[in-house]
């Protein structure tokens with residue numbers, strides 16, 4: 456039996472905790488490092504692949520815009536489509552009954568990448584949605600209504 460252990464390590468910025476499988480001995484270890492998924496935000500959109508491989512993932516968020524943005528990531532309940540959920544979210548309605556919950560939220564200043572990362576196990580066959588609900592002023596609409604909404608499905 457391979458002797459494997461999982462130990463926490465910090466990235467080069469000492470800011471993001473990542474689980475790294477360390478194999479001892481000559482047998483190969485079953486654990487693979489988490490997949491890296493980079494999501495880019497602009498004023499006012501997200502750039503993300505429409506399809507992503509399932510399994511453990513480390514998700515980071517880069518803000519290429521000129522104003523602060525958040526990337527709030529949620530997993531839809533089975534049978535829910537991104538379009539119906541986006542319509543609901545854009546109307547400011549509670550998404551709690553159409554999602555399994557929030558994976559996490561990353562908030563990033565302009566021209567920065569999140570100093571932390573979201574760690575999750577992306578489930579095959581499921582759809583994940585991301586939104587930004589920030590506003591540039593109280594009199595302006597939230598970014599989600601300006602286009603900051605996107606989704607991907609997991610293969």
Ligand SMILES: [Cu+2]
Nearest residue numbers: 524587589598
């Ligand atoms: Cu935003």
